[in-house]
Amino acid sequence: MALHPSVAAVRRAVRRALADLEAPATVLVACSGGPDSVALLDATVVEGHRAGLRVAGATVDHGLQDGSAELAARVVAQMAEMGADETLSARVRVEAGGLGPEAAARRARYAVLGEMATHLGAAAVLLGHTRDDQAETVLLGLARGSGGRSLAGMRRAFDGYRRPLLDVPRLDTETACQVQGREVWSDPHNEDHGYTRVRVRRVVLPVLEDQLGPGVAATLARTADQLRVDMDLLDDLAEAAHQRLADPADGSLPVPDLAAEPDAVRRRVLRLAALAAGAPASELFHEHVLGLDALVTDWHGQRWVDLPGHCRGTRVQGRIRVTRSTGPGAGPDTPGN
Structure with a gap:
Protein backbone atom coordinates (compact mmCIF):
# COMPACT_ATOMS: atom_id res chain seq x y z
CA MET A 1 0.00 0.00 0.00
CA ALA A 221 13.30 29.26 3.16
CA ARG A 222 15.16 28.98 -0.15
CA THR A 223 16.62 32.45 0.40
CA ALA A 224 17.93 31.28 3.78
CA ASP A 225 19.66 28.32 2.12
CA GLN A 226 21.30 30.57 -0.46
CA LEU A 227 22.52 33.03 2.18
CA ARG A 228 23.70 30.28 4.51
CA VAL A 229 26.37 29.20 2.02
CA ASP A 230 27.73 32.75 1.88
CA MET A 231 27.55 33.22 5.65
CA ASP A 232 29.35 29.93 6.28
CA LEU A 233 32.19 30.95 3.95
CA LEU A 234 32.57 34.36 5.61
CA ASP A 235 32.47 32.76 9.05
CA ASP A 236 35.19 30.29 8.04
CA LEU A 237 37.37 33.12 6.71
CA ALA A 238 36.83 35.12 9.90
CA GLU A 239 37.70 32.17 12.15
CA ALA A 240 40.91 31.59 10.21
CA ALA A 241 41.79 35.30 10.44
CA HIS A 242 41.03 35.38 14.17
CA GLN A 243 43.28 32.38 14.82
CA ARG A 244 46.03 33.99 12.75
CA LEU A 245 45.85 37.46 14.30
CA ALA A 246 44.83 36.98 17.95
CA ASP A 247 47.62 37.10 20.51
CA PRO A 248 47.53 33.77 22.41
CA ALA A 249 48.29 35.59 25.65
CA ASP A 250 45.48 38.15 25.77
CA GLY A 251 43.46 37.74 22.57
CA SER A 252 44.34 41.25 21.36
CA LEU A 253 44.33 41.98 17.62
CA PRO A 254 46.75 44.21 15.63
CA VAL A 255 45.01 47.24 14.12
CA PRO A 256 47.00 47.36 10.83
CA ASP A 257 46.22 43.72 10.04
CA LEU A 258 42.56 44.16 10.97
CA ALA A 259 42.30 47.25 8.77
CA ALA A 260 43.62 45.25 5.82
CA GLU A 261 40.80 42.70 6.07
CA PRO A 262 37.55 43.17 4.08
CA ASP A 263 34.77 44.76 6.14
CA ALA A 264 32.71 41.56 6.34
CA VAL A 265 35.66 39.52 7.61
CA ARG A 266 37.04 42.19 9.97
CA ARG A 267 33.73 42.70 11.73
CA ARG A 268 33.29 38.98 12.19
CA VAL A 269 36.78 38.77 13.68
CA LEU A 270 35.88 41.51 16.15
CA ARG A 271 32.67 39.68 17.03
CA LEU A 272 34.68 36.52 17.70
CA ALA A 273 37.00 38.51 19.94
CA ALA A 274 34.03 39.79 21.93
CA LEU A 275 32.59 36.30 22.27
CA ALA A 276 35.96 34.94 23.38
CA ALA A 277 36.09 37.60 26.11
CA GLY A 278 32.71 36.48 27.46
CA ALA A 279 30.13 38.65 25.68
CA PRO A 280 26.93 36.55 25.36
CA ALA A 281 26.05 35.85 21.72
CA SER A 282 22.34 36.47 22.32
CA GLU A 283 23.04 40.03 23.50
CA LEU A 284 25.89 40.96 21.17
CA PHE A 285 24.25 43.04 18.44
CA HIS A 286 25.46 44.62 15.22
CA GLU A 287 25.73 48.02 16.90
CA HIS A 288 28.24 46.61 19.38
CA VAL A 289 30.37 45.19 16.58
CA LEU A 290 30.23 48.48 14.70
CA GLY A 291 31.47 50.22 17.84
CA LEU A 292 34.46 47.90 17.94
CA ASP A 293 34.99 48.39 14.22
CA ALA A 294 35.15 52.15 14.72
CA LEU A 295 38.20 51.61 16.95
CA VAL A 296 39.90 50.33 13.80
CA THR A 297 38.42 52.41 10.99
CA ASP A 298 37.31 55.63 12.70
CA TRP A 299 39.80 56.06 15.54
CA HIS A 300 39.68 59.52 17.18
CA GLY A 301 40.73 58.71 20.71
CA GLN A 302 37.65 56.82 21.94
CA ARG A 303 38.22 55.61 25.48
CA TRP A 304 36.36 52.33 25.14
CA VAL A 305 33.29 50.57 23.76
CA ASP A 306 30.92 48.98 26.26
CA LEU A 307 29.74 45.49 25.35
CA PRO A 308 27.24 43.08 26.94
CA GLY A 309 28.47 40.66 29.56
CA HIS A 310 30.40 43.43 31.36
CA CYS A 311 32.95 43.45 28.54
CA ARG A 312 34.77 46.40 27.10
CA GLY A 313 36.67 46.99 23.89
CA THR A 314 39.69 49.32 23.77
CA ARG A 315 42.45 50.31 21.41
CA VAL A 316 45.77 50.08 23.26
CA GLN A 317 49.18 50.59 21.63
CA GLY A 318 47.89 49.76 18.19
CA ARG A 319 45.95 46.67 19.24
CA ILE A 320 42.24 45.99 19.85
CA ARG A 321 41.57 44.33 23.17
CA VAL A 322 38.26 43.04 24.50
CA THR A 323 38.29 42.37 28.24
CA ARG A 324 36.02 42.14 31.22
CA SER A 325 35.39 45.49 32.91
CA THR A 326 37.22 45.86 36.20
CA GLY A 327 34.62 48.17 37.73
CA PRO A 328 32.22 51.05 37.03
CA GLY A 329 33.91 53.63 34.86
CA ALA A 330 37.27 51.85 34.99
CA GLY A 331 38.98 51.10 31.72
CA PRO A 332 41.30 48.11 31.65
CA ASP A 333 44.15 50.16 30.19
CA THR A 334 44.97 53.65 29.12
CA PRO A 335 44.01 53.82 25.45
CA GLY A 336 46.47 54.97 22.87
CA ASN A 337 47.41 54.61 19.25
Missing part, protein backbone atom coordinates in the same frame (compact mmCIF):
# COMPACT_ATOMS: atom_id res chain seq x y z
CA ALA A 2 1.40 3.36 -1.07
CA LEU A 3 2.30 5.84 1.67
CA HIS A 4 0.34 9.05 1.97
CA PRO A 5 2.41 11.83 0.29
CA SER A 6 2.81 13.74 3.55
CA VAL A 7 4.05 10.66 5.42
CA ALA A 8 6.42 9.93 2.54
CA ALA A 9 7.74 13.50 2.56
CA VAL A 10 8.60 13.38 6.26
CA ARG A 11 10.20 9.94 6.04
CA ARG A 12 12.25 10.91 2.99
CA ALA A 13 13.61 13.97 4.80
CA VAL A 14 14.53 11.89 7.86
CA ARG A 15 16.14 9.18 5.72
CA ARG A 16 18.45 11.79 4.17
CA ALA A 17 19.35 13.17 7.60
CA LEU A 18 20.31 9.72 8.91
CA ALA A 19 22.16 8.53 5.81
CA ASP A 20 25.67 9.07 7.21
CA LEU A 21 25.06 7.25 10.50
CA GLU A 22 26.09 3.64 10.97
CA ALA A 23 24.39 0.96 13.03
CA PRO A 24 24.10 0.64 15.96
CA ALA A 25 24.39 4.41 16.57
CA THR A 26 21.82 6.10 18.80
CA VAL A 27 19.69 9.00 17.59
CA LEU A 28 17.90 11.25 20.07
CA VAL A 29 14.67 12.93 18.91
CA ALA A 30 13.37 15.97 20.78
CA CYS A 31 9.58 15.61 21.05
CA SER A 32 7.24 18.18 22.57
CA GLY A 33 4.06 16.33 21.62
CA GLY A 34 3.23 18.81 18.85
CA PRO A 35 2.67 17.66 15.26
CA ASP A 36 6.13 18.57 13.96
CA SER A 37 8.06 16.60 16.58
CA VAL A 38 5.57 13.70 16.68
CA ALA A 39 5.82 13.31 12.89
CA LEU A 40 9.62 13.52 13.20
CA LEU A 41 9.80 10.80 15.87
CA ASP A 42 7.38 8.59 13.94
CA ALA A 43 9.51 8.80 10.80
CA THR A 44 12.78 8.37 12.73
CA VAL A 45 11.55 5.18 14.39
CA VAL A 46 10.70 3.72 10.97
CA GLU A 47 13.77 4.93 9.08
CA GLY A 48 16.16 4.54 11.99
CA HIS A 49 15.18 0.96 12.77
CA ARG A 50 15.37 0.11 9.09
CA ALA A 51 19.00 1.34 9.14
CA GLY A 52 19.79 -0.54 12.36
CA LEU A 53 19.91 2.60 14.51
CA ARG A 54 18.70 2.94 18.08
CA VAL A 55 16.07 5.66 18.49
CA ALA A 56 15.48 7.50 21.76
CA GLY A 57 12.78 10.10 22.35
CA ALA A 58 13.13 12.99 24.78
CA THR A 59 10.65 15.55 26.06
CA VAL A 60 11.46 18.63 28.12
CA ASP A 61 9.00 20.12 30.61
CA HIS A 62 9.67 23.85 30.94
CA GLY A 63 7.19 24.18 33.77
CA LEU A 64 5.69 27.30 32.20
CA GLN A 65 2.07 26.11 31.97
CA ASP A 66 -0.40 24.43 34.27
CA GLY A 67 -0.45 20.68 33.74
CA SER A 68 2.96 20.60 32.06
CA ALA A 69 4.08 17.59 34.14
CA GLU A 70 1.02 15.60 33.08
CA LEU A 71 1.65 16.54 29.45
CA ALA A 72 5.26 15.37 29.70
CA ALA A 73 4.10 12.03 31.11
CA ARG A 74 1.65 11.61 28.21
CA VAL A 75 4.36 12.39 25.69
CA VAL A 76 6.69 9.84 27.29
CA ALA A 77 3.97 7.19 27.04
CA GLN A 78 3.25 8.15 23.43
CA MET A 79 6.94 7.97 22.45
CA ALA A 80 7.14 4.45 23.88
CA GLU A 81 3.95 3.46 22.07
CA MET A 82 5.41 4.77 18.80
CA GLY A 83 8.35 2.41 19.13
CA ALA A 84 11.15 4.50 20.64
CA ASP A 85 13.82 2.21 22.11
CA GLU A 86 14.22 4.51 25.10
CA THR A 87 12.34 7.53 26.43
CA LEU A 88 13.65 10.37 28.54
CA SER A 89 11.99 13.28 30.30
CA ALA A 90 13.39 16.24 32.19
CA ARG A 91 11.92 19.28 33.93
CA VAL A 92 13.97 22.44 33.62
CA ARG A 93 13.90 25.74 35.41
CA VAL A 94 13.64 28.61 32.96
CA GLU A 95 15.58 31.63 34.17
CA ALA A 96 15.42 34.76 32.04
CA GLY A 97 18.95 36.03 32.71
CA GLY A 98 18.22 39.08 30.56
CA LEU A 99 16.59 37.01 27.81
CA GLY A 100 12.97 36.95 26.66
CA PRO A 101 10.81 33.97 27.71
CA GLU A 102 11.21 32.16 24.38
CA ALA A 103 14.99 32.56 24.31
CA ALA A 104 15.34 31.56 27.96
CA ALA A 105 13.23 28.42 27.44
CA ARG A 106 15.25 27.55 24.34
CA ARG A 107 18.54 27.91 26.22
CA ALA A 108 17.30 25.67 29.03
CA ARG A 109 15.96 23.11 26.54
CA TYR A 110 19.20 22.86 24.56
CA ALA A 111 21.22 22.53 27.76
CA VAL A 112 19.23 19.51 28.96
CA LEU A 113 19.07 17.93 25.49
CA GLY A 114 22.86 18.18 25.34
CA GLU A 115 23.12 16.40 28.69
CA MET A 116 20.74 13.68 27.50
CA ALA A 117 22.72 13.20 24.28
CA THR A 118 25.94 12.85 26.25
CA HIS A 119 24.33 10.35 28.63
CA LEU A 120 23.13 8.21 25.70
CA GLY A 121 26.23 8.67 23.57
CA ALA A 122 23.89 9.85 20.81
CA ALA A 123 25.40 10.40 17.37
CA ALA A 124 22.82 13.10 16.59
CA VAL A 125 19.93 15.01 18.14
CA LEU A 126 17.02 15.64 15.77
CA LEU A 127 14.86 18.78 16.03
CA GLY A 128 11.45 19.22 14.42
CA HIS A 129 11.70 22.69 12.84
CA THR A 130 9.91 22.86 9.50
CA ARG A 131 10.11 24.98 6.37
CA ASP A 132 7.47 27.29 7.85
CA ASP A 133 9.60 27.82 10.96
CA GLN A 134 12.50 28.73 8.70
CA ALA A 135 10.38 31.25 6.78
CA GLU A 136 9.25 32.85 10.05
CA THR A 137 12.85 33.10 11.22
CA VAL A 138 13.90 34.86 8.01
CA LEU A 139 11.03 37.33 8.25
CA LEU A 140 11.82 38.10 11.89
CA GLY A 141 15.47 38.67 11.02
CA LEU A 142 14.49 40.98 8.18
CA ALA A 143 12.12 42.98 10.38
CA ARG A 144 14.77 43.38 13.09
CA GLY A 145 17.52 44.37 10.68
CA SER A 146 19.65 41.57 12.08
CA GLY A 147 21.91 41.17 9.06
CA GLY A 148 22.88 38.23 6.89
CA ARG A 149 23.39 35.81 9.74
CA SER A 150 19.71 36.05 10.80
CA LEU A 151 18.44 36.11 7.22
CA ALA A 152 20.32 32.87 6.64
CA GLY A 153 17.88 31.33 9.09
CA MET A 154 18.33 28.19 11.16
CA ARG A 155 21.23 25.91 10.37
CA ARG A 156 20.46 22.43 9.11
CA ALA A 157 23.10 20.99 11.44
CA PHE A 158 25.23 22.32 14.31
CA ASP A 159 27.06 20.88 17.32
CA GLY A 160 25.49 17.43 16.92
CA TYR A 161 21.97 18.77 16.30
CA ARG A 162 20.15 18.23 12.99
CA ARG A 163 16.97 19.68 11.53
CA PRO A 164 15.72 17.13 8.96
CA LEU A 165 12.41 18.88 8.23
CA LEU A 166 13.58 22.29 7.00
CA ASP A 167 12.36 21.37 3.50
CA VAL A 168 9.04 19.98 4.76
CA PRO A 169 6.02 22.30 5.16
CA ARG A 170 4.11 22.28 8.44
CA LEU A 171 1.02 21.10 6.58
CA ASP A 172 2.81 17.83 5.81
CA THR A 173 3.75 17.16 9.44
CA GLU A 174 0.20 17.90 10.57
CA THR A 175 -1.27 15.71 7.82
CA ALA A 176 1.19 12.90 8.52
CA CYS A 177 0.01 12.80 12.13
CA GLN A 178 -3.65 12.86 11.11
CA VAL A 179 -3.46 10.02 8.57
CA GLN A 180 -1.46 7.86 11.02
CA GLY A 181 -3.86 8.55 13.88
CA ARG A 182 -1.28 10.21 16.09
CA GLU A 183 -2.54 12.38 18.93
CA VAL A 184 -0.84 15.75 19.06
CA TRP A 185 -0.75 18.58 21.55
CA SER A 186 -1.57 22.16 20.58
CA ASP A 187 0.57 24.60 22.53
CA PRO A 188 -1.67 27.52 23.60
CA HIS A 189 1.35 29.81 23.22
CA ASN A 190 1.09 29.18 19.48
CA GLU A 191 -2.19 31.12 19.48
CA ASP A 192 -1.02 33.97 21.71
CA HIS A 193 -0.57 37.07 19.55
CA GLY A 194 1.52 38.60 22.31
CA TYR A 195 4.43 36.64 20.80
CA THR A 196 5.99 38.20 17.71
CA ARG A 197 6.54 34.83 16.04
CA VAL A 198 2.85 33.97 16.47
CA ARG A 199 1.85 37.21 14.75
CA VAL A 200 4.23 36.42 11.90
CA ARG A 201 2.74 32.92 11.61
CA ARG A 202 -0.94 33.81 11.96
CA VAL A 203 -1.08 37.27 10.40
CA VAL A 204 1.98 38.35 8.40
CA LEU A 205 2.67 35.21 6.35
CA PRO A 206 -1.01 34.69 5.40
CA VAL A 207 -1.16 38.32 4.20
CA LEU A 208 1.99 37.84 2.14
CA GLU A 209 0.59 34.63 0.65
CA ASP A 210 -2.66 36.44 -0.16
CA GLN A 211 -1.02 39.49 -1.70
CA LEU A 212 2.03 37.95 -3.38
CA GLY A 213 0.70 34.51 -4.22
CA PRO A 214 1.34 31.06 -2.76
CA GLY A 215 4.85 29.83 -2.14
CA VAL A 216 6.16 32.75 -0.06
CA ALA A 217 7.26 30.47 2.79
CA ALA A 218 9.13 28.20 0.39
CA THR A 219 10.81 31.21 -1.23
CA LEU A 220 11.91 32.63 2.12
